[in-house]
Amino acid sequence: MPPQLPTQVANWLYNVLQPQYVHKEWAYKHIYQLLQVHLKQNFNFKIRTNVYTSTDSGHSALLINLYGSIPINSELEVPIEIWVPLNYPFIDPRLSPSQINNGIPLVYIVPDHSKSLYLKPGNHVDSQGRFYHPYLANWQRDVTFDQSQYNQELLDQYNLLGLLNIIHQAILADPPISIRPIGIDGPPPVPAKINLNGSQTSLPSQATGPIPPPPTPPAAALPQQVTGLPPQSTGPPLPAKPPKEPMQSIPLKYQAPLPLPDQGATPIQTPPPPPPPPQVPTPIQAPAQFIQPHQQPYQQYSQPAAPTAISPQAIPIRQITHQQFERHHPIQYSSPLPAQQYPVQSGYYSNVSSPTPTPQSTSNSISVLDLIDDDQQQDGNVVQSSLHRQLLEQLSSKFNACLDQDPINTELASVNLNIEKVDALYNQLNHHFQQANGNSNNLDEHLNYLTQQLTVLSSLNQELSSLEALNTQHTDKVWLSQNNSIDLDDLIIPDSPLVKQLYDTVAEIKSIKDTINLISGNFHQGPEFINNNSTDLCVKTVRNLGRELFWLELTKHEIATNIMGLSHH
Amino acid sequence: MSTPINNIQGQGTSLNIKQLIDKLTIEQLQPFPLPKYIDSLPNANIQEFIQNEELIKGYIKDLESYKLQQQKIVDRSSKLQSILKDDILGELLTKYLEIIQKIKSQLKSIHQIYQEFLNLETYQYQLLSSNFNQDYLIKTKFGKLIEKNNNDSIQLIKEYTSKIDESGKLDETEFNELITNFKRSRQLYHLRREKLHRFNEERVSGFI
Numbered sequence: 001m002p003p004q005l006p007t008q009v010a011n012w013l014y015n016v017l018q019p020q021y022v023h024k025e026w027a028y029k030h031i032y033q034l035l036q037v038h039l040k041q042n043f044n045f046k047i048r049t050n051v052y053t054s055t056d057s058g059h060s061a062l063l064i065n066l067y068g069s070i071p072i073n074s075e076l077e078v079p080i081e082i083w084v085p086l087n088y089p090f091i092d093p094r095l096s097p098s099q100i101n102n103g104i105p106l107v108y109i110v111p112d113h114s115k116s117l118y119l120k121p122g123n124h125v126d127s128q129g130r131f132y133h134p135y136l137a138n139w140q141r142d143v144t145f146d147q148s149q150y151n152q153e154l155l156d157q158y159n160l161l162g163l164l165n166i167i168h169q170a171i172l173a174d175p176p177i178s179i180r181p182i183g184i185d186g187p188p189p190v191p192a193k194i195n196l197n198g199s200q201t202s203l204p205s206q207a208t209g210p211i212p213p214p215p216t217p218p219a220a221a222l223p224q225q226v227t228g229l230p231p232q233s234t235g236p237p238l239p240a241k242p243p244k245e246p247m248q249s250i251p252l253k254y255q256a257p258l259p260l261p262d263q264g265a266t267p268i269q270t271p272p273p274p275p276p277p278p279q280v281p282t283p284i285q286a287p288a289q290f291i292q293p294h295q296q297p298y299q300q301y302s303q304p305a306a307p308t309a310i311s312p313q314a315i316p317i318r319q320i321t322h323q324q325f326e327r328h329h330p331i332q333y334s335s336p337l338p339a340q341q342y343p344v345q346s347g348y349y350s351n352v353s354s355p356t357p358t359p360q361s362t363s364n365s366i367s368v369l370d371l372i373d374d375d376q377q378q379d380g381n382v383v384q385s386s387l388h389r390q391l392l393e394q395l396s397s398k399f400n401a402c403l404d405q406d407p408i409n410t411e412l413a414s415v416n417l418n419i420e421k422v423d424a425l426y427n428q429l430n431h432h433f434q435q436a437n438g439n440s441n442n443l444d445e446h447l448n449y450l451t452q453q454l455t456v457l458s459s460l461n462q463e464l465s466s467l468e469a470l471n472t473q474h475t476d477k478v479w480l481s482q483n484n485s486i487d488l489d490d491l492i493i494p495d496s497p498l499v500k501q502l503y504d505t506v507a508e509i510k511s512i513k514d515t516i517n518l519i520s521g522n523f524h525q526g527p528e529f530i531n532n533n534s535t536d537l538c539v540k541t542v543r544n545l546g547r548e549l550f551w552l553e554l555t556k557h558e559i560a561t562n563i564m565g566l567s568h569h
Numbered sequence: 570m571s572t573p574i575n576n577i578q579g580q581g582t583s584l585n586i587k588q589l590i591d592k593l594t595i596e597q598l599q600p601f602p603l604p605k606y607i608d609s610l611p612n613a614n615i616q617e618f619i620q621n622e623e624l625i626k627g628y629i630k631d632l633e634s635y636k637l638q639q640q641k642i643v644d645r646s647s648k649l650q651s652i653l654k655d656d657i658l659g660e661l662l663t664k665y666l667e668i669i670q671k672i673k674s675q676l677k678s679i680h681q682i683y684q685e686f687l688n689l690e691t692y693q694y695q696l697l698s699s700n701f702n703q704d705y706l707i708k709t710k711f712g713k714l715i716e717k718n719n720n721d722s723i724q725l726i727k728e729y730t731s732k733i734d735e736s737g738k739l740d741e742t743e744f745n746e747l748i749t750n751f752k753r754s755r756q757l758y759h760l761r762r763e764k765l766h767r768f769n770e771e772r773v774s775g776f777i
Contacts, residue, residue, distance in 0.1 A: 395600075
């Protein structure tokens with residue numbers, strides 16, 4: 001099974017077919033089949049769009065152009081171009097077979113003169129390089145829209161892939177290419193080229209339509225071409241341009257500025273082609289009505305046509321087709337200006353000045369589409385796109401200016417300020433609230449603690465009150481708690497046991513003296529116990545007390561004077 | 570009371586309102602590619618479009634990105650209003666007033682506790698000074714105890730004297746008992762008196 005086409009190529013093909021092609025389903029199917037087999041392989045075919053100018057009517061149209069090379073041997077390849085007409089693959093019997101919208105593919109042999117390859121007319125190839133074959137004649141005879149719109153087998157028989165096989169066979173049988181020009185021993189004459197000043201140059205200038213092979217002029221005509229004659233007078237078809245010529249090598253005659261679109265009423269007035277020979281493709285401006293037959297079925301068939309803001313009658317057909325082409329196929333929009341020339345917004349110019357790769361697109365698939373290689377078309381596009389780009393640049397600046405002045409930006413600072421204020425307000429309030437909440441919790445803890453301490457203090461006071469009652473009740477004790485008390489005598493304690501002994505001795509001495517005084521009646525003026533009946537008892541008692549007193553005095557003196565060294569007072 | 574207040578803690582991080590709105594740039598506006606009805610116009614008409622500022626403003630305001638930015642600002646302003654009304658005024662300030670009242674009540678309670686503490690403290694000082702004061706314990710209570718000793722001695726004499734008959738004859742046993750008790754009483758009296766005397770001279774020590 002042939003591989004699938006790259007998505008970008010398939011999308012590109014679909015987009016190209018949509019605007020103008022009448023039977024786009026069949027065209028898509030057949031082109032897809034051909035590219036499946038020969039895209040970058042086998043015959044190395046590629047696809048592009050280009051303006052084809054009919055050799056019969058001189059009408060031009062932007063057609064799909066399939067081009068590749070069929071190898072004959074290891075050294076020789078035959079370059080082939082297949083033009084797919086707008087109403088492919090069905091025949092309109094009212095039209096000439098050579099007309100653009102006649103349905104049958106147009107096949108041309110386009111030898112590369114830079115490689116010293118020249119056309120050799122034969123049974124299937126005429127002197128213009130057009131390929132003829134009974135297969136094409138049968139196609140024209142059999143495939144009309146009325147007969148075959150539902151005849152699948154018929155269209156399976158007549159299609160691009162089958163045509164290419166027929167071409168291959170025919171070319172192998174009779175190669176239409178020779179190393180040297182037929183009948184000329186030397187190199188072929190350089191074709192005439194029109195300069196801006198009317199003179200001719202040797203550069204190829206064919207820009208539209210199929211590239212016919214260089215004519216084989218008679219030897220006598222060669223000097224005229226060398227000396228340079230205007231094409232109107234010489235009449236021979238212009239030589240084929242070298243394929244894949246670099247884009248920057250714009251021919252001199254196209255360096256003059258082209259008319260602007262608003263001057264479309266007077267576009268480039270290329271003189272009509274001279275009547276003889278009618279096969280010469282002439283870069284004339286197609287009349288407006290030329291495109292109408294194709295637009296009408298297209299509008300009926302699918303979607304509405306391009307916006308009607310531009311009157312097709314007011315703009316050269318090349319501009320119309322190219323603008324439509326650009327709108328529908330932005331991938332072909334190559335910018336001649338670097339992106340740095342658009343300082344306003346690179347984002348926009350990334351979309352405009354260069355193709356924006358879709359997610360499915362790849363860089364190599366872009367190289368497959370050799371879409372713009374027509375010098376004239378490219379030259380005009382450069383001017384148009386340059387002007388258009390300048391306008392877009394101005395528009396971008398305007399957008400920027402309007403955006404700067406728009407309230408959506410001028411008031412934005414106020415909105416953002418309010419956002420910051422509200423945020424700060426909320427954060428501050430929330431922060432203070434949390435602090436207040438924390439302080440409240442601390443106060444709760446303090447309250448609990450103080451309440452507990454107050455309770456303890458109250459209980460202590462109650463205990464003190466009870467102790468006061470106890471102390472009042474007991475004169476010889478001091479109550480320290482309900483269960484603990486000390487004797488009042490223990491409040492005053494002598495400093496040492498010797499002092500205590502001295503205190504005790506002194507107290508006893510005084511008590512004995514008081515007792516003697518009591519007996520003698522000298523104690524507080526009390527009664528005298530000595531009388532006639534108690535003399536003996538009193539004397540005896542006093543004598544004992546006196547003896548005891550003597551020893552106590554002696555002890556006192558020993559302690560106080562001899563031991564403690566106290567002085568007498 | 571503290572439950573609803575505690576619920577609001579940590580709300581400062583949950584609002585997430587600090588994100589500022591970026592200025593609408595032409596990259597975000599995405600005015601290109603131009604729509605077909607403009608892009609397909611002749612350059613002269615595009616030039617006319619460029620010169621007409623109202624048309625450009627209208628075109629800009631009709632862009633989806635512009636509307637999105639507008640909506641974004643409106644949404645953010647609505648959210649700000651909601652925060653001001655609901656979160657700050659409706660909830661935060663209400664809770665704030667509640668916590669203020671609570672703190673006031675707590676301060677009042679603390680003040681009451683302080684006053685009660687002062688009363689209890691005063692009463693405690695009074696109790697301590699009246700019961701465990703040095704002067705009271707030593708000079709007053711101890712002095713009373715000495716005086717009681719003296720009275721006890723006198724009372725012993727009175728009791729014995731009341732027992733003597735008119736002849737004046739003394740019973741030897743009772744007399745010896747009187748002498749012994751009187752001597753002991755006077756010894757205790759003089760010992761306590763000596764202690765008090767020496768205490769006043771600060772020549773003795775004790776636990777006080």
